[in-house]
Amino acid sequence: MEKRWCSACGEAFEPRPQAPRQSYCAKAECQQSRKRLWQRTKRKTDHDYHENQAQAQSNWRGDHPDYWRRYRESHPDYAADNRQQQRRRNAKRTSRQREKAIANSDASSGTLPVQGTFRLIAIDPVTWAGRHEWLVQITSVS
Numbered sequence: 001m002e003k004r005w006c007s008a009c010g011e012a013f014e015p016r017p018q019a020p021r022q023s024y025c026a027k028a029e030c031q032q033s034r035k036r037l038w039q040r041t042k043r044k045t046d047h048d049y050h051e052n053q054a055q056a057q058s059n060w061r062g063d064h065p066d067y068w069r070r071y072r073e074s075h076p077d078y079a080a081d082n083r084q085q086q087r088r089r090n091a092k093r094t095s096r097q098r099e100k101a102i103a104n105s106d107a108s109s110g111t112l113p114v115q116g117t118f119r120l121i122a123i124d125p126v127t128w129a130g131r132h133e134w135l136v137q138i139t140s141v142s
């Protein structure tokens, strides 16, 4: 039987014959991370999907106005953790805006980051031993 390594947990698994391109094992948390990646990609690439998701979430919040306030009150550890993460995201956002302002100050179009260090993760083929990642330096030639 062919063995593969799960893209989420890195453990070996046998792909189901019905899913020849399967790259995640059957564990619930690995299937969840596969779905999360799919949704994240779909939201970024499909404008209608993004709009529908945002509208559905907005509707749900409208129908459950106290849900998150009550959840935070009954889960103080979660709330504290969340506040800390939000502070980190805010700091990151500020530094990104600074970087964007610097990148836009020259004559480049500024739409894509064409230079920098990127993490390259092998998704396919998954028949190698384990998960493969590289740090890649991209510099402009022209």
Ligand SMILES: [Zn+2]
Residues within 6 Å of the ligand: 006, 007, 008, 009, 010, 011, 024, 025, 026, 027, 030
């Ligand atoms: Zn897995």
